Amino acid sequence: MKQQSIGVIDSGVGGLTVARELMRQLPKESFIYLGDTRRCPYGPRSEEEVRAFTWQMVNYLLAKNIKMLVVACNTATAYTLAELQDELEIPVVGVIDPGARAAIKFSNNKRIGVIGTEGTIKSKAYPKALMSIDQSIRVNDLACPSFVPMVEEGILSGPEAEGIVARTLQPLKAMNHIDTLILGCTHYPLIKDLVQNEMGDHIQVISSGEETAREASFMLAYHKMLEKSKEPPVYEFYTTGDVEKFRIIANSWFDDPVEIVRLVELEHVQSTAY
Amino acid sequence: MKQQSIGVIDSGVGGLTVARELMRQLPKESFIYLGDTRRCPYGPRSEEEVRAFTWQMVNYLLAKNIKMLVVACNTATAYTLAELQDELEIPVVGVIDPGARAAIKFSNNKRIGVIGTEGTIKSKAYPKALMSIDQSIRVNDLACPSFVPMVEEGILSGPEAEGIVARTLQPLKAMNHIDTLILGCTHYPLIKDLVQNEMGDHIQVISSGEETAREASFMLAYHKMLEKSKEPPVYEFYTTGDVEKFRIIANSWFDDPVEIVRLVELEHVQSTAY
Structure with a gap:
């Protein structure tokens, strides 16, 4: 066959x-x-x-x-x-639920961050998926409209990429609550290291694709x-x-x-x- | 209902x-x-x-x-x-396949360690599960007969527990090849931190239960x-x-x-x- x-x-x-x-x-x-x-x-x-x-x-x-x-x-x-x-x-x-389930597995404090395109963040698909399993979870989500164009232009490392990532993630970092962050866009695994570096080692970064x-x-x-x-x-x-x-x-x-x-x-x- | x-x-x-x-x-x-x-x-x-x-x-x-x-x-x-x-x-x-799949997801060098009871290690259940998915994976497995009695006696931390864990894991550590270790026994999550400390931060320790x-x-x-x-x-x-x-x-x-x-x-x- x-x-x-x-x-x-x-x-x-x-x-x-x-x-x-x-x-x-x-x-x-x-x-x-x-x-x-x-x-x-x-x-x-x-x-x-x-x-x-x-x-x-x-x-x-x-x-x-x-x-x-x-x-x-x-x-x-x-x-x-x-x-x-x-x-x-x-x-x-x-591609949504697996990331949500992995985040629930990893998170100890039940505060989970989600980054994605404006469309995905607006849809609340990840908060819905997370809270359908555990209503006590608190979600901090953030649209990162500059990431997809950056990745598609091949800007995956270096000072420019680091600058964009740092600037974009600043609101999420400022809250300093989450212990787990879902990369809720299929482009983001290509800048996973940048995101991890910016957020710090204490944050578990989860790639929906993996x-x-x-x-x-x-x-x-x-x-x-x-x-x-x-x-x-x-x-x-x-x-x-x-x-x-x-x-x-x-x-x-x-x-x-x-x-x-x-x-x-x-x-x-x-x-x-x- | x-x-x-x-x-x-x-x-x-x-x-x-x-x-x-x-x-x-x-x-x-x-x-x-x-x-x-x-x-x-x-x-x-x-x-x-x-x-x-x-x-x-x-x-x-x-x-x-x-x-x-x-x-x-x-x-x-x-x-x-x-x-x-x-x-x-x-x-x-x-309880076997989930740990195997998680190990495959985490491992970069495709060298995966497994620890368990003598029965589980002898059965080769984990190597079989791993290699049914990816034949290029190399498995180093090790029976740890002292862990279950130790856990059931409530010895979960302190110098005695550390000593037993260090002595038992020595053969696995000596090989220094694996980048991922499966806790292939349901008792072991209770000593996950001990195992992690002994193996080092560069080893991803996977709990089958999780x-x-x-x-x-x-x-x-x-x-x-x-x-x-x-x-x-x-x-x-x-x-x-x-x-x-x-x-x-x-x-x-x-x-x-x-x-x-x-x-x-x-x-x-x-x-x-x-």
């Missing part, structure tokens, strides 16, 4: 950090990554639009016979995860779907936007070269559940 | 550390803990006997209408987890079974052995007092799946 891949969808390139973690924690598995870079970002779009776009990505990957779906986009997770879990016959893992990969690993084992073949895994990358731009970013974020990136048009793919 | 509890079974008192973590990470949930202290330890027993004893515990708790089962015993997990997951209609989480609670939290959310009631949770404790001894240990390990411990006889409970 042909190996089945795990599908990873995102509004753009951010989910590549989740894919990278999935590949690291599940080295036998094959992956298909699909980033809707042409219509990125999803944050400012309506729920209806995000649902339609997400279903187009999902249906495109279902046709490729994926065995599990990872929604590596905070906005798509917030709007569609419950629906996808209900409708699909394969396991579906989203935690999502961990739970995907659990899901796969639980459903007895771990790859048993000794064949090397296959990684496929698809984008709806500029192939070359995607390839350059992917190559700067991954240790192994990403050679083939394919263009895909989603406009004609069905935008609802089958 | 009456709140349904999560069942936690163990061969004795060790699983109380897992229960404690479950209560911390899932503060709205009610729990029933059952420790087979009279027939403890399971390690030296035959697979057939461990399976029969485990099924007795499981059937006893199923009659109490539990919504999820956590097998907080390494030996019972190794012998019965797959069978329980197949036979039961409720989700079942074991990781099991984290995955149980995921399982519960995935099956949409998180408790929604605002009623305070109910904790029930059962033992097959000395009630007073159980109560003393439970009280020394828990922050909140454990007042009522009930005696249960399992000999007449069915020892196979229904």
Whole structure:
């Protein structure tokens, strides 16, 4: 039987950090990554639009016979995860709850920080996820609009990056209450060290991507779907936007070269559940 | 509707550390803990006997209408987890794989240490769990037979405890390769700080109990079974052995007092799946 891949969808390139973690924690598995870079970002779009776009990505990957779906986009997770879990016959893992559960595990004082894009912070998706488990948790959240452009421009270290990070995190640092900080945006793992340095060693910094990969690993084992073949895994990358731009970013974020990136048009793919 | 509890079974008192973590990470949930202290330890027993004893515990708790089962015993997990997951209609989480997955997430150099009882180390349950996910992982495991008696006698700090821990871990330390260490026994979280101090800050020490609670939290959310009631949770404790001894240990390990411990006889409970 042909190996089945795990599908990873995102509004753009951010989910590549989740894919990278999935590949690291599940080295036998094959992956298909699909980033809707042409219509990125999803944050400012309506729920209806995000649902339609997400279903187009999902249906495109279902046709490729994926065995599990990872929604590596905070906005798509917030709007569609419950629906996808209900409708699909394969396991579906989203990107918000794993970070929330890891934070609850790590935090001793129950004061948890969350940083993310304006859309994610405004949605209150992380506070909701945290408080659905433990109502006594106090959340300090902060939108960091300058981080995504900085990361996409490749500014990942040095005085400029340090300055931006220090300035942006200042309000969170000033409160000095939290003992755990969730990186609630898939771009942020690339500046995790900067954030850790700025916040200090006493703060546990949690990458949603790492935690999502961990739970995907659990899901796969639980459903007895771990790859048993000794064949090397296959990684496929698809984008709806500029192939070359995607390839350059992917190559700067991954240790192994990403050679083939394919263009895909989603406009004609069905935008609802089958 | 009456709140349904999560069942936690163990061969004795060790699983109380897992229960404690479950209560911390899932503060709205009610729990029933059952420790087979009279027939403890399971390690030296035959697979057939461990399976029969485990099924007795499981059937006893199923009659109490539990919504999820956590097998907080390494030996019972190794012998019965797959069978329980197949036979039961409720989700079942074991205590070995969560620690393995957490170690894979944390380790950068793919050299992972495991400490446990002689039975657990001899069973190779952790190396098998680790290598089923990533064959390139190298495992250094070490039986620490002096740790369980030490913990049960309440020697959790001070020069004597430090001496025992230092002497026992010496072979692992001498190799100086691992970057991650799994506490592969439910008693060990009580001496986590001692182990961490002895191994050094560069080693990530992983408590199987914390990781099991984290995955149980995921399982519960995935099956949409998180408790929604605002009623305070109910904790029930059962033992097959000395009630007073159980109560003393439970009280020394828990922050909140454990007042009522009930005696249960399992000999007449069915020892196979229904």
